[in-house]
Amino acid sequence: MRRNQVAVVGAAETTELGVVPNMSQLQLHADAALNAIADAGLKLSDIDGFATAVETPQQVCHYLGIKPTWVDGTSVGGCSFMLHVRHAAAAIEAGLCKTVLITHAESGKSMIGKAPRSIPADSLQGQFEAPFGVYGPPSMFPIPVLRFMKTYGITHEQLASVAVVQREWAAKNPRAMMKDPITVADVLSSRMIAYPFRLLQCCLVTDGGGALILTSADRAKDFPRKPVYIMGTGESVETPMVSQMETFNSSRAFKTAGPLAFREAGIAHGDVNHLMIYDAFAHLPLFGLGDLGFMPHEETGRFIADGNTRPGGKLPLNTNGGGLSYMHSGMYGMYALQESVRQMRGIAPAQVPNAKISVCHGVGGMFAASGTIVFTNER
Amino acid sequence: MAEPQRARPKPTPETQHFWDGTKAGELRLQRCDACAHVYFPPRPFCPSCASRKVSIFKASGKGFLYSYVINHRPAAPGFTPPYAIAVVQLAEGPRMMSNIIDCPQTPEALELDMKLEVAFEVLDDKITLPVFRPAKG
Numbered sequence: 001m002r003r004n005q006v007a008v009v010g011a012a013e014t015t016e017l018g019v020v021p022n023m024s025q026l027q028l029h030a031d032a033a034l035n036a037i038a039d040a041g042l043k044l045s046d047i048d049g050f051a052t053a054v055e056t057p058q059q060v061c062h063y064l065g066i067k068p069t070w071v072d073g074t075s076v077g078g079c080s081f082m083l084h085v086r087h088a089a090a091a092i093e094a095g096l097c098k099t100v101l102i103t104h105a106e107s108g109k110s111m112i113g114k115a116p117r118s119i120p121a122d123s124l125q126g127q128f129e130a131p132f133g134v135y136g137p138p139s140m141f142p143i144p145v146l147r148f149m150k151t152y153g154i155t156h157e158q159l160a161s162v163a164v165v166q167r168e169w170a171a172k173n174p175r176a177m178m179k180d181p182i183t184v185a186d187v188l189s190s191r192m193i194a195y196p197f198r199l200l201q202c203c204l205v206t207d208g209g210g211a212l213i214l215t216s217a218d219r220a221k222d223f224p225r226k227p228v229y230i231m232g233t234g235e236s237v238e239t240p241m242v243s244q245m246e247t248f249n250s251s252r253a254f255k256t257a258g259p260l261a262f263r264e265a266g267i268a269h270g271d272v273n274h275l276m277i278y279d280a281f282a283h284l285p286l287f288g289l290g291d292l293g294f295m296p297h298e299e300t301g302r303f304i305a306d307g308n309t310r311p312g313g314k315l316p317l318n319t320n321g322g323g324l325s326y327m328h329s330g331m332y333g334m335y336a337l338q339e340s341v342r343q344m345r346g347i348a349p350a351q352v353p354n355a356k357i358s359v360c361h362g363v364g365g366m367f368a369a370s371g372t373i374v375f376t377n378e379r
Numbered sequence: 380m381a382e383p384q385r386a387r388p389k390p391t392p393e394t395q396h397f398w399d400g401t402k403a404g405e406l407r408l409q410r411c412d413a414c415a416h417v418y419f420p421p422r423p424f425c426p427s428c429a430s431r432k433v434s435i436f437k438a439s440g441k442g443f444l445y446s447y448v449i450n451h452r453p454a455a456p457g458f459t460p461p462y463a464i465a466v467v468q469l470a471e472g473p474r475m476m477s478n479i480i481d482c483p484q485t486p487e488a489l490e491l492d493m494k495l496e497v498a499f500e501v502l503d504d505k506i507t508l509p510v511f512r513p514a515k516g
Contacts, residue, residue, distance in 0.1 A: 120389075121389035124420050126389065127390065127391075127394055127398075127420070128388070128419075128420050131387065131508055132464050132478050133458040134476070135450070135453055135454065135456075138453075139448060143447065144446055145448075146447060147445055147446035147491065150491050191452075195448055243474060248446050
Protein backbone atom coordinates (compact mmCIF):
# COMPACT_ATOMS: atom_id res chain seq x y z
CA MET A 1 0.00 0.00 0.00
CA ARG A 2 1.23 3.53 -0.75
CA ARG A 3 2.07 5.59 2.31
CA ASN A 4 0.15 8.65 3.50
CA GLN A 5 -2.78 8.26 1.07
CA VAL A 6 -5.37 7.79 3.82
CA ALA A 7 -5.82 9.72 7.06
CA VAL A 8 -7.65 9.55 10.37
CA VAL A 9 -9.99 12.56 10.45
CA GLY A 10 -12.14 11.58 13.42
CA ALA A 11 -11.19 9.87 16.68
CA ALA A 12 -12.92 9.59 20.02
CA GLU A 13 -13.45 7.30 22.97
CA THR A 14 -16.72 6.77 24.80
CA THR A 15 -17.85 9.72 26.91
CA GLU A 16 -17.03 7.69 30.01
CA LEU A 17 -14.41 4.99 30.48
CA GLY A 18 -13.96 2.61 33.38
CA VAL A 19 -17.13 1.40 35.01
CA VAL A 20 -20.15 2.33 32.87
CA PRO A 21 -23.09 0.35 34.27
CA ASN A 22 -25.68 2.57 32.55
CA MET A 23 -24.83 1.44 28.99
CA SER A 24 -25.00 -1.83 27.10
CA GLN A 25 -22.10 -2.89 24.93
CA LEU A 26 -24.05 -1.91 21.82
CA GLN A 27 -24.79 1.56 23.19
CA LEU A 28 -21.09 1.98 24.02
CA HIS A 29 -20.42 1.39 20.29
CA ALA A 30 -22.93 4.09 19.45
CA ASP A 31 -21.57 6.52 22.06
CA ALA A 32 -18.04 6.17 20.66
CA ALA A 33 -19.29 6.43 17.07
CA LEU A 34 -21.34 9.58 17.71
CA ASN A 35 -18.37 11.18 19.49
CA ALA A 36 -16.08 10.39 16.54
CA ILE A 37 -18.65 11.68 14.02
CA ALA A 38 -18.85 14.95 15.97
CA ASP A 39 -15.05 15.11 16.19
CA ALA A 40 -14.84 14.84 12.40
CA GLY A 41 -17.66 17.32 11.80
CA LEU A 42 -19.60 14.71 9.80
CA LYS A 43 -23.13 13.33 9.71
CA LEU A 44 -23.85 9.60 10.07
CA SER A 45 -25.12 9.66 6.47
CA ASP A 46 -21.59 10.56 5.33
CA ILE A 47 -20.32 7.14 6.45
CA ASP A 48 -20.21 4.60 3.60
CA GLY A 49 -17.75 2.10 5.06
CA PHE A 50 -17.89 0.36 8.43
CA ALA A 51 -15.76 -2.06 10.44
CA THR A 52 -16.05 -3.57 13.88
CA ALA A 53 -15.12 -6.72 15.83
CA VAL A 54 -17.02 -9.12 18.13
CA GLU A 55 -20.33 -7.39 17.42
CA THR A 56 -21.27 -7.85 13.77
CA PRO A 57 -21.23 -4.94 11.29
CA GLN A 58 -24.96 -5.48 10.68
CA GLN A 59 -25.69 -5.17 14.39
CA VAL A 60 -23.89 -1.88 14.85
CA CYS A 61 -24.81 -0.40 11.44
CA HIS A 62 -28.50 -1.06 12.01
CA TYR A 63 -28.36 0.40 15.52
CA LEU A 64 -26.63 3.54 14.26
CA GLY A 65 -28.68 3.82 11.06
CA ILE A 66 -25.67 3.52 8.74
CA LYS A 67 -26.08 2.16 5.19
CA PRO A 68 -22.59 1.07 4.19
CA THR A 69 -21.31 -0.10 0.80
CA TRP A 70 -18.20 -1.68 2.38
CA VAL A 71 -17.98 -3.61 5.65
CA ASP A 72 -15.28 -5.51 7.50
CA GLY A 73 -16.06 -7.79 10.45
CA THR A 74 -12.51 -9.03 10.98
CA SER A 75 -12.46 -10.26 14.58
CA VAL A 76 -9.06 -11.60 15.62
CA GLY A 77 -9.00 -10.28 19.17
CA GLY A 78 -7.77 -7.01 20.60
CA CYS A 79 -5.75 -5.97 17.54
CA SER A 80 -8.76 -6.30 15.20
CA PHE A 81 -8.91 -2.50 14.97
CA MET A 82 -5.36 -2.26 13.65
CA LEU A 83 -6.41 -4.70 10.93
CA HIS A 84 -9.55 -2.63 10.28
CA VAL A 85 -7.38 0.47 9.77
CA ARG A 86 -5.22 -1.45 7.32
CA HIS A 87 -8.20 -2.89 5.43
CA ALA A 88 -10.04 0.45 5.42
CA ALA A 89 -7.00 2.24 4.00
CA ALA A 90 -6.83 -0.33 1.20
CA ALA A 91 -10.58 -0.04 0.53
CA ILE A 92 -10.45 3.76 0.37
CA GLU A 93 -7.46 3.63 -1.96
CA ALA A 94 -9.26 1.10 -4.16
CA GLY A 95 -12.32 3.34 -4.34
CA LEU A 96 -14.67 0.91 -2.59
CA CYS A 97 -15.79 3.59 -0.15
CA LYS A 98 -14.88 7.14 0.87
CA THR A 99 -15.42 7.50 4.61
CA VAL A 100 -14.94 4.58 6.99
CA LEU A 101 -16.10 4.36 10.59
CA ILE A 102 -14.38 1.78 12.84
CA THR A 103 -15.92 1.11 16.23
CA HIS A 104 -14.94 -0.88 19.28
CA ALA A 105 -16.86 -1.19 22.52
CA GLU A 106 -16.91 -3.67 25.31
CA SER A 107 -18.85 -3.93 28.53
CA GLY A 108 -15.90 -5.84 29.93
CA LYS A 109 -16.52 -4.99 33.58
CA SER A 110 -20.29 -4.56 33.80
CA MET A 111 -21.02 -7.34 31.25
CA ILE A 112 -24.20 -5.68 29.94
CA GLY A 113 -25.28 -6.98 26.56
CA LYS A 114 -22.03 -8.93 26.19
CA ALA A 115 -21.95 -12.60 25.30
CA PRO A 116 -19.72 -14.62 27.65
CA ARG A 117 -16.63 -16.13 26.08
CA SER A 118 -16.72 -19.91 25.88
CA ILE A 119 -14.50 -22.61 24.43
CA PRO A 120 -16.42 -25.40 22.64
CA ALA A 121 -15.42 -28.83 24.01
CA ASP A 122 -14.86 -30.20 20.49
CA SER A 123 -12.62 -27.33 19.33
CA LEU A 124 -8.87 -27.93 19.37
CA GLN A 125 -8.57 -25.51 22.30
CA GLY A 126 -11.39 -27.35 24.09
CA GLN A 127 -9.65 -30.69 23.59
CA PHE A 128 -5.99 -29.82 24.03
CA GLU A 129 -5.84 -26.78 26.34
CA ALA A 130 -9.04 -26.32 28.38
CA PRO A 131 -8.82 -29.73 30.15
CA PHE A 132 -5.52 -28.67 31.76
CA GLY A 133 -7.00 -25.81 33.75
CA VAL A 134 -6.64 -22.74 31.58
CA TYR A 135 -9.33 -20.31 32.59
CA GLY A 136 -9.25 -16.92 30.96
CA PRO A 137 -6.33 -14.83 29.71
CA PRO A 138 -4.39 -14.56 33.03
CA SER A 139 -3.88 -18.33 33.04
CA MET A 140 -2.88 -18.45 29.36
CA PHE A 141 -1.13 -15.29 28.22
CA PRO A 142 1.78 -15.56 30.71
CA ILE A 143 2.56 -19.20 29.81
CA PRO A 144 5.53 -18.24 27.58
CA VAL A 145 7.04 -15.85 30.15
CA LEU A 146 9.29 -18.22 32.13
CA ARG A 147 10.87 -19.59 28.94
CA PHE A 148 11.35 -16.05 27.59
CA MET A 149 12.98 -15.00 30.89
CA LYS A 150 15.33 -17.98 30.92
CA THR A 151 16.34 -17.58 27.27
CA TYR A 152 17.14 -13.89 27.54
CA GLY A 153 18.10 -13.46 31.20
CA ILE A 154 15.10 -11.22 31.96
CA THR A 155 14.46 -10.70 35.70
CA HIS A 156 11.26 -10.53 37.74
CA GLU A 157 12.23 -6.98 38.73
CA GLN A 158 12.52 -5.93 35.08
CA LEU A 159 9.08 -7.36 34.31
CA ALA A 160 7.71 -5.51 37.34
CA SER A 161 9.23 -2.25 36.11
CA VAL A 162 6.93 -2.34 33.06
CA ALA A 163 3.96 -1.73 35.35
CA VAL A 164 5.83 0.92 37.36
CA VAL A 165 6.79 2.99 34.30
CA GLN A 166 3.32 2.82 32.80
CA ARG A 167 1.83 4.02 36.04
CA GLU A 168 4.07 7.09 35.71
CA TRP A 169 2.42 7.82 32.36
CA ALA A 170 -1.05 7.13 33.74
CA ALA A 171 -0.47 9.66 36.52
CA LYS A 172 -0.43 12.35 33.82
CA ASN A 173 -3.72 11.21 32.32
CA PRO A 174 -6.96 12.35 33.98
CA ARG A 175 -8.93 9.55 32.29
CA ALA A 176 -6.61 6.76 33.47
CA MET A 177 -8.21 4.28 35.87
CA MET A 178 -5.12 3.81 38.06
CA LYS A 179 -2.98 6.88 38.77
CA ASP A 180 -1.27 6.32 42.14
CA PRO A 181 2.48 5.75 41.86
CA ILE A 182 3.74 2.20 42.43
CA THR A 183 7.19 0.69 42.99
CA VAL A 184 8.81 -2.54 41.84
CA ALA A 185 8.35 -3.80 45.42
CA ASP A 186 4.62 -2.99 45.24
CA VAL A 187 4.30 -5.00 42.03
CA LEU A 188 6.24 -7.96 43.41
CA SER A 189 4.14 -8.07 46.58
CA SER A 190 0.75 -7.69 44.89
CA ARG A 191 -1.61 -10.67 44.85
CA MET A 192 -0.36 -13.68 42.89
CA ILE A 193 -2.52 -14.37 39.84
CA ALA A 194 -0.59 -16.86 37.69
CA TYR A 195 3.07 -17.25 38.60
CA PRO A 196 5.22 -15.49 37.53
CA PHE A 197 2.60 -12.74 37.20
CA ARG A 198 0.98 -10.82 39.99
CA LEU A 199 -2.04 -8.54 39.95
CA LEU A 200 -0.17 -5.37 38.94
CA GLN A 201 1.32 -7.16 35.92
CA CYS A 202 -2.15 -7.98 34.58
CA CYS A 203 -4.42 -5.59 32.70
CA LEU A 204 -7.44 -3.84 34.13
CA VAL A 205 -10.97 -5.00 33.34
CA THR A 206 -13.16 -2.06 32.37
CA ASP A 207 -16.04 -0.79 30.21
CA GLY A 208 -15.61 1.55 27.29
CA GLY A 209 -15.14 2.00 23.58
CA GLY A 210 -13.61 4.07 20.85
CA ALA A 211 -14.12 4.94 17.20
CA LEU A 212 -12.04 6.16 14.29
CA ILE A 213 -13.00 7.78 10.99
CA LEU A 214 -10.75 7.43 7.95
CA THR A 215 -10.85 9.08 4.56
CA SER A 216 -8.48 9.86 1.70
CA ALA A 217 -5.58 12.17 2.48
CA ASP A 218 -6.73 14.50 -0.28
CA ARG A 219 -10.09 15.02 1.44
CA ALA A 220 -8.54 15.07 4.91
CA LYS A 221 -7.31 18.66 4.69
CA ASP A 222 -10.93 19.90 4.62
CA PHE A 223 -11.72 18.41 8.04
CA PRO A 224 -11.61 20.37 11.33
CA ARG A 225 -8.89 18.27 12.98
CA LYS A 226 -5.25 17.93 12.04
CA PRO A 227 -5.08 14.84 9.77
CA VAL A 228 -3.12 11.85 11.00
CA TYR A 229 -1.80 9.88 8.03
CA ILE A 230 -1.51 6.11 7.71
CA MET A 231 2.16 5.71 6.84
CA GLY A 232 2.57 1.93 7.06
CA THR A 233 0.59 -1.14 8.05
CA GLY A 234 1.11 -4.83 8.79
CA GLU A 235 -0.90 -7.81 10.00
CA SER A 236 -0.63 -11.53 10.61
CA VAL A 237 -2.00 -14.44 12.62
CA GLU A 238 -0.26 -17.42 14.18
CA THR A 239 -2.33 -19.80 16.33
CA PRO A 240 -5.32 -19.60 18.68
CA MET A 241 -3.49 -22.03 21.01
CA VAL A 242 -0.71 -20.43 23.05
CA SER A 243 0.80 -23.89 23.57
CA GLN A 244 1.31 -24.23 19.80
CA MET A 245 3.32 -21.06 19.16
CA GLU A 246 6.44 -21.77 17.09
CA THR A 247 8.55 -20.56 20.01
CA PHE A 248 8.03 -18.81 23.35
CA ASN A 249 11.08 -16.63 22.67
CA SER A 250 9.17 -14.35 20.30
CA SER A 251 5.83 -13.96 18.54
CA ARG A 252 5.75 -14.97 14.88
CA ALA A 253 2.71 -12.74 14.31
CA PHE A 254 4.59 -9.75 15.82
CA LYS A 255 7.67 -10.50 13.72
CA THR A 256 5.54 -10.54 10.57
CA ALA A 257 3.23 -7.56 11.15
CA GLY A 258 5.77 -5.15 12.67
CA PRO A 259 8.49 -5.28 10.00
CA LEU A 260 5.83 -5.15 7.24
CA ALA A 261 4.59 -1.85 8.64
CA PHE A 262 8.10 -0.43 9.03
CA ARG A 263 9.00 -1.36 5.43
CA GLU A 264 5.80 0.11 4.04
CA ALA A 265 6.36 3.33 5.99
CA GLY A 266 9.97 3.43 4.85
CA ILE A 267 11.19 4.28 8.34
CA ALA A 268 14.01 3.13 10.59
CA HIS A 269 13.61 2.49 14.32
CA GLY A 270 15.42 5.72 15.14
CA ASP A 271 12.66 7.67 13.33
CA VAL A 272 10.02 6.57 15.85
CA ASN A 273 9.07 9.33 18.32
CA HIS A 274 6.23 7.55 20.05
CA LEU A 275 5.39 3.88 20.52
CA MET A 276 2.36 1.94 21.69
CA ILE A 277 2.71 -1.81 22.34
CA TYR A 278 -0.53 -3.45 23.45
CA ASP A 279 0.11 -4.47 27.05
CA ALA A 280 -2.53 -6.91 28.21
CA PHE A 281 0.23 -8.30 30.45
CA ALA A 282 3.65 -6.99 31.44
CA HIS A 283 5.68 -9.17 29.09
CA LEU A 284 4.12 -7.83 25.90
CA PRO A 285 6.23 -4.65 25.66
CA LEU A 286 9.35 -6.84 25.94
CA PHE A 287 8.21 -9.18 23.19
CA GLY A 288 7.20 -6.13 21.13
CA LEU A 289 10.45 -4.20 21.49
CA GLY A 290 12.38 -7.29 20.41
CA ASP A 291 10.06 -8.59 17.69
CA LEU A 292 9.61 -5.16 16.10
CA GLY A 293 13.38 -4.90 15.93
CA PHE A 294 14.02 -1.98 18.30
CA MET A 295 16.68 -4.04 20.12
CA PRO A 296 17.67 -7.65 20.81
CA HIS A 297 15.23 -9.32 23.21
CA GLU A 298 18.05 -9.67 25.76
CA GLU A 299 18.13 -5.89 26.17
CA THR A 300 14.39 -5.22 26.47
CA GLY A 301 14.06 -5.78 30.22
CA ARG A 302 16.98 -3.55 31.11
CA PHE A 303 15.86 -0.92 28.58
CA ILE A 304 12.53 -0.48 30.37
CA ALA A 305 13.91 -0.87 33.91
CA ASP A 306 16.52 1.81 33.15
CA GLY A 307 13.77 4.33 32.38
CA ASN A 308 14.14 4.68 28.62
CA THR A 309 10.39 4.38 28.05
CA ARG A 310 9.20 6.60 30.92
CA PRO A 311 8.20 10.28 30.67
CA GLY A 312 11.28 12.12 29.38
CA GLY A 313 12.90 8.87 28.19
CA LYS A 314 14.24 8.40 24.68
CA LEU A 315 11.45 6.08 23.53
CA PRO A 316 8.09 7.09 25.08
CA LEU A 317 6.04 3.89 25.30
CA ASN A 318 2.37 3.38 26.22
CA THR A 319 1.92 7.04 27.09
CA ASN A 320 -1.74 6.72 28.12
CA GLY A 321 -0.76 4.30 30.91
CA GLY A 322 -1.58 1.25 28.78
CA GLY A 323 -3.83 -1.68 29.47
CA LEU A 324 -2.11 -2.03 32.84
CA SER A 325 -3.15 1.42 34.12
CA TYR A 326 -5.29 3.37 31.59
CA MET A 327 -8.10 1.01 30.71
CA HIS A 328 -8.63 -2.45 29.23
CA SER A 329 -12.13 -3.45 28.22
CA GLY A 330 -10.93 -6.79 26.84
CA MET A 331 -9.92 -5.66 23.34
CA TYR A 332 -7.52 -2.82 24.07
CA GLY A 333 -6.22 -2.16 20.54
CA MET A 334 -8.64 0.69 19.90
CA TYR A 335 -7.34 2.62 22.93
CA ALA A 336 -3.75 2.25 21.75
CA LEU A 337 -4.82 3.64 18.36
CA GLN A 338 -6.64 6.53 20.04
CA GLU A 339 -3.50 7.45 21.99
CA SER A 340 -1.35 7.35 18.85
CA VAL A 341 -3.83 9.68 17.11
CA ARG A 342 -3.86 12.07 20.10
CA GLN A 343 -0.06 12.14 20.10
CA MET A 344 0.02 12.87 16.36
CA ARG A 345 -2.59 15.61 16.78
CA GLY A 346 -0.53 17.07 19.62
CA ILE A 347 -3.36 16.90 22.16
CA ALA A 348 -2.41 13.93 24.39
CA PRO A 349 -2.56 14.51 28.16
CA ALA A 350 1.08 13.37 28.34
CA GLN A 351 2.11 14.84 25.01
CA VAL A 352 5.51 13.86 23.58
CA PRO A 353 6.97 17.17 22.31
CA ASN A 354 7.29 17.43 18.51
CA ALA A 355 6.33 13.79 17.91
CA LYS A 356 6.02 13.17 14.17
CA ILE A 357 5.92 9.38 13.85
CA SER A 358 3.97 7.02 16.09
CA VAL A 359 4.04 3.21 15.87
CA CYS A 360 1.00 1.41 17.27
CA HIS A 361 1.40 -2.36 17.69
CA GLY A 362 -1.41 -4.67 18.71
CA VAL A 363 -1.88 -8.28 19.76
CA GLY A 364 -4.99 -10.44 19.41
CA GLY A 365 -5.75 -13.43 21.60
CA MET A 366 -2.71 -14.91 23.34
CA PHE A 367 -0.17 -14.01 20.62
CA ALA A 368 -2.77 -15.38 18.16
CA ALA A 369 -2.81 -12.32 15.89
CA SER A 370 -1.08 -9.02 15.38
CA GLY A 371 -1.53 -5.69 13.64
CA THR A 372 0.82 -2.73 13.37
CA ILE A 373 0.05 0.81 12.19
CA VAL A 374 2.61 3.57 11.61
CA PHE A 375 1.07 7.03 11.88
CA THR A 376 2.52 10.40 10.96
CA ASN A 377 1.29 13.98 11.13
CA GLU A 378 3.38 15.11 8.16
CA ARG A 379 2.58 14.27 4.58
CA MET B 380 -26.60 -27.05 42.42
CA ALA B 381 -23.83 -29.29 41.13
CA GLU B 382 -20.30 -27.90 41.06
CA PRO B 383 -19.20 -26.91 37.56
CA GLN B 384 -17.10 -29.75 36.17
CA ARG B 385 -13.59 -29.82 34.81
CA ALA B 386 -13.57 -29.11 31.07
CA ARG B 387 -13.87 -32.41 29.18
CA PRO B 388 -12.61 -32.79 25.65
CA LYS B 389 -15.10 -33.91 23.02
CA PRO B 390 -13.26 -35.80 20.25
CA THR B 391 -13.91 -35.10 16.58
CA PRO B 392 -13.36 -37.56 13.70
CA GLU B 393 -9.88 -36.07 13.23
CA THR B 394 -8.84 -36.45 16.88
CA GLN B 395 -10.56 -39.70 17.89
CA HIS B 396 -7.36 -41.75 17.46
CA PHE B 397 -5.57 -39.55 19.97
CA TRP B 398 -8.22 -40.06 22.64
CA ASP B 399 -8.47 -43.78 21.86
CA GLY B 400 -4.71 -43.83 22.42
CA THR B 401 -4.70 -42.16 25.82
CA LYS B 402 -7.47 -44.55 26.92
CA ALA B 403 -5.20 -47.43 25.89
CA GLY B 404 -2.23 -45.89 27.72
CA GLU B 405 -0.51 -44.56 24.57
CA LEU B 406 0.45 -41.05 23.56
CA ARG B 407 -0.20 -41.02 19.82
CA LEU B 408 1.30 -38.52 17.41
CA GLN B 409 1.24 -38.29 13.63
CA ARG B 410 4.10 -38.36 11.15
CA CYS B 411 3.99 -37.33 7.52
CA ASP B 412 4.84 -40.24 5.18
CA ALA B 413 6.10 -37.76 2.57
CA CYS B 414 8.33 -35.38 4.55
CA ALA B 415 8.65 -37.15 7.96
CA HIS B 416 7.35 -34.08 9.84
CA VAL B 417 5.90 -35.02 13.25
CA TYR B 418 3.02 -32.80 14.35
CA PHE B 419 0.33 -32.10 16.93
CA PRO B 420 -2.60 -31.42 17.39
CA PRO B 421 -4.06 -34.19 15.20
CA ARG B 422 -5.26 -33.65 11.65
CA PRO B 423 -5.41 -35.95 8.61
CA PHE B 424 -2.79 -34.08 6.60
CA CYS B 425 0.69 -32.68 7.10
CA PRO B 426 0.72 -28.98 8.12
CA SER B 427 4.26 -28.73 6.76
CA CYS B 428 3.88 -30.15 3.21
CA ALA B 429 0.08 -30.69 2.87
CA SER B 430 0.42 -34.40 2.08
CA ARG B 431 -2.62 -36.47 3.07
CA LYS B 432 -0.42 -39.54 3.53
CA VAL B 433 0.23 -39.52 7.26
CA SER B 434 0.67 -42.25 9.88
CA ILE B 435 -0.27 -42.50 13.51
CA PHE B 436 2.43 -43.79 15.85
CA LYS B 437 3.01 -44.29 19.57
CA ALA B 438 5.27 -41.56 20.92
CA SER B 439 7.98 -42.25 23.48
CA GLY B 440 6.17 -40.21 26.10
CA LYS B 441 9.44 -38.48 26.96
CA GLY B 442 9.99 -34.76 26.95
CA PHE B 443 11.00 -31.77 29.03
CA LEU B 444 9.34 -28.83 30.72
CA TYR B 445 9.29 -25.97 28.19
CA SER B 446 7.33 -23.38 30.20
CA TYR B 447 4.44 -23.03 32.65
CA VAL B 448 2.37 -20.83 34.90
CA ILE B 449 1.22 -21.71 38.41
CA ASN B 450 -2.38 -20.60 38.35
CA HIS B 451 -3.75 -19.06 41.54
CA ARG B 452 -6.88 -17.22 40.44
CA PRO B 453 -9.31 -17.55 38.92
CA ALA B 454 -9.12 -21.34 39.12
CA ALA B 455 -10.79 -23.46 36.46
CA PRO B 456 -13.68 -25.65 37.64
CA GLY B 457 -12.35 -28.94 39.00
CA PHE B 458 -8.91 -27.53 39.89
CA THR B 459 -7.59 -26.65 43.34
CA PRO B 460 -5.17 -23.71 43.17
CA PRO B 461 -2.30 -23.27 42.99
CA TYR B 462 -1.78 -25.65 40.08
CA ALA B 463 0.68 -25.60 37.20
CA ILE B 464 -0.40 -25.38 33.57
CA ALA B 465 2.60 -26.61 31.64
CA VAL B 466 3.77 -26.82 28.06
CA VAL B 467 5.83 -29.94 27.44
CA GLN B 468 8.40 -30.24 24.68
CA LEU B 469 8.06 -33.81 23.41
CA ALA B 470 11.14 -35.75 22.30
CA GLU B 471 9.57 -36.22 18.83
CA GLY B 472 9.30 -32.45 18.23
CA PRO B 473 5.77 -31.19 18.94
CA ARG B 474 4.76 -29.40 22.14
CA MET B 475 1.59 -29.92 24.11
CA MET B 476 -0.17 -28.38 27.06
CA SER B 477 -0.53 -30.60 30.11
CA ASN B 478 -0.31 -30.80 33.89
CA ILE B 479 2.63 -31.99 35.99
CA ILE B 480 1.86 -34.66 38.59
CA ASP B 481 3.92 -36.18 41.42
CA CYS B 482 5.70 -32.85 41.87
CA PRO B 483 5.10 -29.88 44.19
CA GLN B 484 3.40 -27.08 42.26
CA THR B 485 6.10 -24.55 43.14
CA PRO B 486 8.69 -22.56 41.15
CA GLU B 487 11.44 -24.35 43.10
CA ALA B 488 10.24 -27.83 42.16
CA LEU B 489 9.18 -27.00 38.63
CA GLU B 490 12.50 -26.36 36.93
CA LEU B 491 12.49 -25.45 33.27
CA ASP B 492 14.07 -28.16 31.11
CA MET B 493 13.45 -30.88 33.72
CA LYS B 494 12.90 -34.29 32.09
CA LEU B 495 9.33 -35.53 32.04
CA GLU B 496 7.49 -38.71 31.12
CA VAL B 497 3.88 -39.20 30.20
CA ALA B 498 1.29 -40.61 32.58
CA PHE B 499 -2.43 -41.02 32.14
CA GLU B 500 -5.25 -39.59 34.21
CA VAL B 501 -8.67 -41.19 33.76
CA LEU B 502 -11.37 -38.51 33.77
CA ASP B 503 -14.31 -40.77 33.00
CA ASP B 504 -15.09 -43.88 30.95
CA LYS B 505 -14.62 -41.92 27.70
CA ILE B 506 -11.72 -39.57 28.33
CA THR B 507 -8.22 -40.16 29.68
CA LEU B 508 -5.88 -37.15 29.74
CA PRO B 509 -2.15 -37.27 29.04
CA VAL B 510 -0.30 -35.69 31.98
CA PHE B 511 3.41 -35.68 32.80
CA ARG B 512 5.57 -36.51 35.82
CA PRO B 513 9.27 -35.95 36.53
CA ALA B 514 11.20 -38.69 34.68
CA LYS B 515 12.86 -41.37 36.78
CA GLY B 516 16.62 -41.68 36.37
